[in-house]
Structures are given as C-alpha cells and as structure tokens.
C-alpha cells in the first residue's frame with residue numbers, strides 16, 4: 615500500500631493534530647519525544663507518513679503532491695494562494711486577522727490616508743485595503759515581531775494575527791479592525807483527492823467525527 619503523506623505545521627498545530635489523530639487510533643510514538651530532531655514519522659499500521667514543515671511551506675508541499683494532505687492555518691492558505699482543496703475546519707488554532715496599531719491610528723483607516731502597513735501577510739493586507747476598504751496603502755513585508763513596526767515608526771498600522779491579544783496589549787497597541795476569523799484547516803492535493811479518494815475520505819470523516827465527540 616502506498617503511504618498517504620501528511621504535511622504538518624511544526625509546533626502547536628502539529629501537536630494538536632497528532633492529539634486528534636490519537637483519538638482516532640493513529641499514533642506516532644516517535645513524534646512524542648520532545649528531544650527528537652526528526653522531521654518524518656511513519657505509522658505502518660495505517661500506511662501514513664507525517665512530516666513537519668514551516669507553515670507557509672505546507673501548501674507548497676501539498677500543491678506539488680509531495681504531501682497528499684496538509685494541516686495549516688487558514689491565514690497561510692489565504693496568503694499562499696496555492697491550487698489545493700480546503701476540506702476540513704479543525705476548529706483549533708483559532709485566532710483573528712486584524713488591523714492593529716496605536717488607538718490614534720484608527721482615524722487613518724478612513725479610506726483617504728496614504729499610510730504604511732507592516733505585515734507578514736502582504737497579500738491578505740493588500741486585498742483587504744484595496745478591495746474591502748478601497749484605500750491605497752504601502753505594504754511593508756516583515757518576518758516577525760510585527761508589533762514593533764508602529765512603535766518604532768516604520769508603519770502606521772499592522773495586519774497580523776491576534777490570538778489572546780496579549781502581544782498587542784503589552785505593547786500598547788489595539789485591534790482597530792477585524793479582517794477575518796481564522797482556524798486550522800486540512801488541505802488536500804487535487805490529484806490525491808481523486809486517486810486516493812476512499813482513504814482520504816475515511817481519514818477526514820474519522821477526524822471530523824472525533825472533533826464532534
């Protein structure tokens with residue numbers, strides 16, 4: 615039997631996904647070892663192979679068929695715009711994509727001002743300002759600690775994910791607008807969906823059932 619390969623987002627999403635897998639009887643002992651640096655794990659019984667990748671790379675592996683399935687945040691799916699099917703909302707990894715900044719910056723979001731927006735998500739930020747708000751802005755791509763940008767004067771506002779809100783709070787920033795709610799999703803390669811339909815459908819329905827117990 616050919617292995618079904620699943621690309622997981624390294625970190626908390628991978629852990630939560632494997633907890634869900636365990637609920638449906640699929641376990642990977644090796645992955646539980648906190649000191650392991652291994653990136654690929656196999657479950658022989660179910661013919662499954664799991665690997666750990668950086669979030670933004672998960673849709674890439676799935677589009678090219680290097681993974682049949684992937685688990686990744688909806689923010690990353692939106693940003694990457696890959697040719698993949700989004701098939702299941704896992705309900706965890708819940709957060710919100712927001713425009714944030716100092717309270718005074720709220721008045722700059724009226725559609726008229728030429729402002730700078732710092733973000734790890736240039737596509738999401740551009741789509742939101744251009745299409746939803748009809749406001750011309752300059753997007754500045756950063757790779758992390760986005761909250762710094764308005765504090766040090768790189769940008770007026772940021773577009774970023776907010777989970778508990780504590781990063782914003784501890785840096786004197788506020789949510790100014792909500793772009794959309796987000797959660798973790800299962801994505802599938804379109805060819806795999808056809809060729810391995812039975813196995814994939816069974817796995818997804820078992821996962822879905824475990825989510826609702």
Ligand code: PRP
Pocket residue numbers: 734757758759760761774775776777778779780781782
């Ligand atoms: C994310 C995000 C925010 C923070 C939000 O950053 O970019 O900074 O989490 O979480 P909170 O609302 O619970 O505080 P991440 O930890 O992924 O690191 P990064 O700064 O490298 O993007």
